[in-house]
Amino acid sequence: MPLNHESSAVEIVAELVSAGSPERAASSQGFFKTGPGEYGEGDRFLGLAVPALRSYAKLLRGLPAAVIVELLADEFHEVRMLALFVLTENYRRQDDRPGWVQLYRDAVRAGRVNNWDLVDCSAAAVLGDWLVRSDGVDELLRWASADDLWERRVGIIGTQAFIMAGRSDATLAVAPLVIDDRRDLIQKAFGWMLREVGKRVDEQTLLDFLEAHAARMGRTALSYSIERLSKDQRSYFRSL
Numbered sequence: 001m002p003l004n005h006e007s008s009a010v011e012i013v014a015e016l017v018s019a020g021s022p023e024r025a026a027s028s029q030g031f032f033k034t035g036p037g038e039y040g041e042g043d044r045f046l047g048l049a050v051p052a053l054r055s056y057a058k059l060l061r062g063l064p065a066a067v068i069v070e071l072l073a074d075e076f077h078e079v080r081m082l083a084l085f086v087l088t089e090n091y092r093r094q095d096d097r098p099g100w101v102q103l104y105r106d107a108v109r110a111g112r113v114n115n116w117d118l119v120d121c122s123a124a125a126v127l128g129d130w131l132v133r134s135d136g137v138d139e140l141l142r143w144a145s146a147d148d149l150w151e152r153r154v155g156i157i158g159t160q161a162f163i164m165a166g167r168s169d170a171t172l173a174v175a176p177l178v179i180d181d182r183r184d185l186i187q188k189a190f191g192w193m194l195r196e197v198g199k200r201v202d203e204q205t206l207l208d209f210l211e212a213h214a215a216r217m218g219r220t221a222l223s224y225s226i227e228r229l230s231k232d233q234r235s236y237f238r239s240l
Helices: 009-019 022-031 050-059 065-072 077-093 097-109 116-120 123-134 137-144 149-157 160-164 169-178 184-201 203-216 219-225 231-239
Strands: none
Touching: 009 050, 009 065, 009 077, 050 077, 065 077, 065 097, 077 097, 077 116, 077 123, 097 123, 097 149, 116 149, 116 184, 123 137, 123 149, 123 160, 137 149, 137 169, 149 169, 149 184, 160 169, 160 184, 169 184, 169 203, 184 203, 184 219, 203 219, 203 231
16 A cells, blocks of 8 residues: 555554665765764665655655654664655645644754754754744854754754745854864755855955954864855955
8 A cells, every 4th residue: 555644653664664675774884974973973874876766756745743753763774864855845835833843852852853854854944944034043053052963953944944034143253162072974964055145145344254254263163164256255364
């Protein structure tokens, strides 16, 4: 029976397990750094591509919150990603947006949104979008102030929703909280959001920020933030 919004968590997981690829799963274990001491330590994969998971999410649109919570607690990475895709679909299309946002907050705090791709596919689409609607920059500052790697990344990536709305204020407000964090996944997220400010909001805002702070930034964050600038501009900011 095809999956639909009345499917149980057991049925959904069974379908994903049967559709997975052991070869792809083995590759993902390395790509997502699942070894001892690495950021994705202990995570397990089924070997499913993101487009396939998005296709499943369309079939499952309207899935009840209780089933999504059960999927978010699953040991397999792709099951949690599918749950986030469905959560996002429900948030966009249903009236109870506050309920879905709270479910997302709870999932992050419970450690269910625990890899960079899981954060990146959901933080702006759910939490960030909600905070743009409610003008809630302060909440992103609280997330960005957390010591936990994934909570901090949620605070950074959540600012993308503000950028897409033509606003740089959230990213610039988060910047002082993360600029000294040299963890690779924070550096990349921070530099990426700065680059997006220059691309989608105002390049001069980016240039002004770099003029004031490039000397303090980590190399990775700086490299990401200046990717779209001219060769001379890139050389100048690296020289700082």
